[in-house]
Amino acid sequence: MSTRDADASAKALAGKIALVAGATRGAGRAMAVELGRAGATVYATGRTTRARVSEVGRPTETIEETAELVTAAGGDGIAVVTDHLEPQQVKALVERIEREAGRLDILVNDVWGGDRLLEFDKKIWEVKIEDGLRMLRLGIDTHLITSHYALPLLIRNRGGLVIEVTDGTAEFNKTYRGNLPFDLAKTAPHRMAFGLAEELKEYGGTALSITPGFLRSEEMLDHFGVTEPTWRDAVEKVPHFAIAESPALIGRAVVALAADRDRARWNGASVSSGEMAREYGFTDTDGSRPDAMAYFRDVVFGGRDATAADYR
Template sequence: MGIALQGQVALVTGASRGVGRGIALQLGEAGATVYITGRRPELSDNLGYGLPGLQEVAEEITAAGGQGIALYIDHSNMFEVQYLFDKINKDQDGRLDILVNNVFSSIGKVTDTFGKAFYEIDPSFWDTVNDVGLRNHYYCSVYAARIMVPRKTGMIVNIASLGGLRYAFNVAYGVGKDALVRMATDMAVELEKDNICVITLMPGPVRTEAIEIGVFGGTSKAESAEFTGKALARFAMDPGRMKKTGKALLTGDLAQKYGFGDRDGMEPQNIRSVKTMLETLGKPEIAKFIPNRVKVPKWMIWQTCNRL
């Protein structure tokens, strides 16, 4: 991608691994200065799998062509969150071009409750899931907007998931992911006049480190974290990105629009692809004749998600 984002300042929360790391690396490869946040090493839940630490990811960003800056932040502590933005504002002379709200601290607890009805789980589980994964995103967006508005430029991205479209794991998880979409849509209304683009980015199934290790069992057509990062970085470079403000964008659609593939040349699944739908329904003999570019309209996807 070259240095198309050289001179720009980005913040990716929760970037020590997974989608956050993939996004941060791609922004760095495009030349951006990328602040990344994560938990302190002694609080990490890498579970002995040998995953990179936050400082190592910062070094990877720098090696890729950008400048990686690691900051250990507890995103459940709003004093630390405010400190984070005060530091960026001071260090970068009032500049922040891209905020990526990605941090999520409870995937282990979410999967532990799989199969239980919401009333069978202690109601405090709501706070466990949506404190860092939702409330924090709002705080980060407020502080980021305060930096971006005076310069009349910027981009805020909420990383959601397909769990925001259809039931996944449990009620608290789904409501939190769906709320991220509405948050971005409403913020876009208020920030459009200031030329600040706000979107929700929805990856498909992702081959995060945990999946590749086998904790959740991988899927052969899942996208890599770097694929998600490419989608975001290419969108950030698009001079016409304001036309999409307020929208929820699928990584597969962006790959087709900007003409890029995954790191291994594989074309990941797209939930709008007729081919993917036929494969999911157990019709591979029909699916093999359908090109990936043949997709159903977005409104049809929303209809299947019990929307009005």
């Protein structure tokens, strides 16, 4: 995104109220920050705070810091500690939004936290069933509970937007993900978006699912022993990391969708951050336009003779 484009869209969402469920770090934090940069008021939820770290959290990323980053970007960030598996907590969250803002325009369902439970390449009878069921609760139940309580507020104003965040597009997820509970948890948001699209039509709402590409999240950078400025140092060990994108790319995709008056054309769709970058013309923080989903489809799985550079 050029400076001129950024300036033009700086307040594109002024007056809009957004809820980013699962905004402590990674894609969730970036989506919250970019919505704030566009002028929105953002309720950012999570379980890791400066006082308490959740079982899947890290003390280096807290929900309070996310809210502060939203405000620093130009929006109004409001941190609300919420366990989205607890219906009464989600109900209280939505009641607070209604009381303070009186409306909800954008709902981003990004709650996850199941990566640490993964056991890849094991049959369903070999995985720890308690971990598998926990993944389903984190990836499916949280989203359903949040939609149940939040959508009555969202549909009061025509044109509301619901975004289901997952890992992989519907096309990409036709490939088995190597762990059945994980596969189900990451496929379900596509169907949730499809169903919500049907339910929101009469209210002028739009629902779709979106995935980032190979995400340079804080945890991923730490895993490879690099930082955002030095991330390319990891490419020698992990060649596919050359297609990696910063979390800002999916954040900019969400802003573009929220600001698009014709976004109903995406109703029920499954899209990626790279696809949205091409469609709306924005770029990543380094000026590139990585399309990891296309790269994996064509090169990694399709055998095309190309490099990551051809997809940036």
